[in-house]
Amino acid sequence: MNARRLLPRLVLLAGLAAVIIWAALNRDRLDLAALDTWLSGLGLLAPLAYLALFAVGTVAFLPGALFALAGGALFGPVWGSLLNLVGATIGASLAFLIARYLAGHWVAARTGGRLKRLTEGVEAEGWRFVAFVRLVPLFPFNLTNYALGLTRVRFTAYVMTSFICMAPGAIAYTWLGHAGREAIIGDASAIRYGLLALGLLAAIAFLPRLVRRLRGERPGWIVTDELARRLGGDGVTIIDVRSPEEFIGSLGHIDTALNIPLGELPDRLTEIRAFRDRPVIVVCKTDKRSAAATVMLGDAGFRDVSVLRGGMEQWNRDGRPVGKGGAVEPAR
Structure with missing residues (x-):
């Protein structure tokens, strides 16, 4: 690889490493109160800033549940669900592209045996396997985004399938975050929101067996x-x-x-x-x-x-x- 092609990759990899290191050092500072204070000062730009933060956090291996709960608490169940879903999709897409074009060897070393199982699943099922992985939390979300970048799944199919199949989890966590905040301020409807969210999370937990039954478990x-x-x-x-x-x-x-x-x-x-x-x-x-x-x-x-x-x-x-x-x- 010549210097012209190598230099941009090195710069991007250095930037990615810097983001991951910063996220690791500042993980304890990313709480709901800090996010609320920062976003409140941005006015109409707050949703865009939140999307950017969610995407960067996904790339940097920050817990997606942290942002999903925060989105519900800060933006409500409807807008929070939409922002969480879009932010998670953008972050997952960036991680996919980084693995495919920049950091393939690093991702392969980090994923180990999981990569082999993902590759075999994509080879056998294509986008359907991506849908299954998104609906069923078999693998860590952040690591899966990178690992799927090393498979043969098409980027457009990956993005569309991820967006659709991550929706149930995004909605559940968002409503749970909204319910928690409303409960603190004394809103009785928070109980209803919380039960709905927990019910949806329970449904997601039982998806592995349901999917196997519907698909006849292709072994x-x-x-x-x-x-x-x-x-x-x-x-x-x-x-x-x-x-x-x-x-x-x-x-x-x-x-x-x-x-x-x-x-x-x-x-x-x-x-x-x-x-x-x-x-x-x-x-x-x-x-x-x-x-x-x-x-x-x-x-x-x-x-x-x-x-x-x-x-x-x-x-x-x-x-x-x-x-x-x-x-x-x-x-x-």
Whole structure:
């Protein structure tokens, strides 16, 4: 890279570093009273100044909830919601662009394994995965903005999806902030605002399971070649969710598989809790029951669950070795 292109990037990176350092040193001074005093002196420019502060705070890793609550307290539930949503979108867009064009290596080092999961999700779902991440707080908001900049999602799709799907959370936090301020000055309607906000936050908390049900939980897939290769290593757990009769039937089973029928899985999760942090491959006759099992395992906290594409039928078609003996179960 020549000096003409390198110098602007270095300047912008230095500016970003300065903003983050300033935010870290002044974090304790960014309280509601200080914001109120500063914005009150700006008159009609107060909303624009608030938007700029929110955007810069997002880039500098300041807690988004701090601004969302402050927006409700300072501007009310309606204007506060709009300002919070626009400010969060601007900040998220700036972080995305910084990661994509300026600080890719730094972001990759900071995000670690999260980046791999985000990249795989975007590769499989595109903008739908961005929507899912925005609706469901799976990853820290500020870090997600940067990490998504290193994926292949288009910037326009990222901005539009973020704006729409961040709306429920922005509205909930804004109304909660407004309710808190009104409660202090003795407004009885604050209770109503607070209950509405808490109800919306509760709905957001239950979105992971709702989205999985509506989408049929599209799992991660693994093909027979990859599974056969991984069987030679350590740390892979295979769970066969067919009935015991199918497990020892004509299709056979993978030698190291644990046989836990799908209907018994919810009651037997404690038996396999030691495998939560290990890769788990779910197997059935095809892959329909396996996909349902991934939902249960995901709800139980299993972090890395995949489905054998085509199940034991595909395993047999590809000429893979099978066992015909009794069911292998986890130690009780």
